[in-house]
Amino acid sequence: MAFLELDNLEKFYGPVQVVKKFNLSVEKGEFISFLGPSGCGKTTTLRMVAGFETPTSGSIRIDGQDIVRLRPNQRNIGMVFQSYALFPNLTVAQNVGFGMKVARRPKAEIDARVKEMLGIIGLPDLGARYPFQLSGGQQQRVALARALAIQPQVLLLDEPLSALDAQIRVSLRSEIRAIQQKLGITTIYVTHDQEEALSMSDRIVVMHKGKADQVGTPVEIYNRPATRFVAGFVGTLNQIEGRVEDAANGLVIAGGQSLALGRRLEQSNGTSVALAFRPEALHRGEHPGEIGLTGRIAEVHFLGAVIRMKVDIGGTQVSLDSFNRAGADLPRAGDDVALSIAPGDVLVLGD
Template identity: 50%
Template sequence: MSSDSYLQVKNVTKEFGDFTALRDVSLDVEKGEFVCFLGPSGCGKTTLLRAIAGLDIQTMGTIIQDGRDISDLPPSERDFGIVFQSYALFPNLTVANNVGFGLIGSGKSRAQINAQVQALLKQVGLPEQGNKYPSQLSGGQQQRVALARALATEPNLLLLDEPLSALDAKVRVHLRGQLKELQRSLGLTTIMVTHDQEEALNLADRIVVLSQGRIEQVGTPIEIYAQPANAFVADFVGEMNFIDARKIDNGHISIGEIRLAAEAAHLNGSDRVIAAIRPEDVQVQSAEATPNNFDVDVRHIEFCGAYLRATLGDRRLGDVSFRADLSMNLVRRLQVHQGGRLTIAMPPERLRVYPAN
């Protein structure tokens, strides 16, 4: 952690009565970065966002923004723009008046405000909608009005509280792209709360995975996906096979009778561990040439469109089975079918080992 990060969250704890929503959370966000808070509902991601905004000030801990300690400041004395899941557009004001709401009393003339509002509406792709009321717009349009309103005061930090969750799938994907482009062009430091892993992986420069008020892992989308720090992250982000295993030594584990090479030095002593591998990382093509290969039965096959999900197992593995995603191309070439045999490999660099709980 460098001490000159744009936003520094230090040891933040938030209690609501007896319930602790955040436990000693620390985090740095760099200028211009797009950070996603990802986690299941109730993990504390929104609480952390609201603490940064000053809407629900933390019980303990410090928050520093741009070198200024803002820990105890009310929202009105902090520097941020915010978009909520509900958008919270003022229903009785036109789109233009919603966007211009933050500019009232800023010392700007009416003409200046109007020009700025028009520019903002153009920026979010709604140049002709200024005279309409929010209820006359679609959900996606409302979302963009809320974004334009948040950007109107030219904040240096943009906070997004599940801004895309209320939209249907297609609009969501479309807006996601727009949002990312806008953020990059403005170079605006952005924090977005989401429970949608795909959204987080797609948008974020870095992802903060939270669970039960604690940070589980901070990393780039690729790090989070490829090297989940613990079983929770591995399970929450993407698909994952968890297989009961034993640690043999720092470089080896065994599943049933099968001995596999895997990095296990981080686990001390205990021999019961959990091996984890993503279904798409189970290697079938040229498996014989890859370490950690062994033969399995194809127990079940499930068609999933672009790929095929096979449930695999073997007498020597013991009472376990796991899934592998195979491309249709591969399936045709190797003639994979239910009840057949298959040679697969679990590449050591893809196989992760976590402590058994």
């Protein structure tokens, strides 16, 4: 049995269904990210776990106990919000210990726990300061310490880094992941940032229109997207529309060219498909054992370590990234170019 289970969760606001038959099993100590665009239902799902929203139907179980009917303060769940939500009239130490004080823990226990948490978040000497005396990154660390101080069974984070600048975000997400792994706490993290989800998570739930389009490890989500939405939302993905010519032998007509994928296809002959592949999987030149394509270079961008090209293949522009090497010839717009790609790097996506 999984530690946290979401079973057939649904949420309606009047006639509008914002979460649809959502199912997820989370193991103890796992770091799960809900990834998706605004309005996809990820924050609503998180709020149902926290108790701030009541599911229209379905169940939520933590360690075997159904918590749907419990109030938020009865769930032993820690929550970190996007807006920090620190009490401005309390010191850092008082903010961190607030939950324990409400629970009427002994003062000596609160003081010891606050000291421990300030050490974990790297602010051991700032307990006497007030939130306005801290930077945004420091305030979010305090919010994290406050959520963890009560020793919750589950930690929920709702886009906690979106209000910070890019450099602090990169640093703080590494710290959050390190703290989560050190404490071994089961965590759900909501974000619309692909890089955050890919770099921090054990598994990612890609959400679209109220449902989970795909659940998998970062490598699975990036390299083997299950739907066109996941393929287009996570990372940069080239897609060339085509038609299955011979499913048994893996032949597809795409970009005006007949391409042999070297494997039997699930789609039937005549089916419209998209051939999808990452920019880094495409190479200039012909390589034995790989699929050959021809195109014309439309754009070339020199980015130092990387040369990024746009190549027109039968009216569709695809991206190609290659590393810059000393002495390498820089291609020019208008040049005809031969391309190749390994069959295993090409995804065949149906409707």
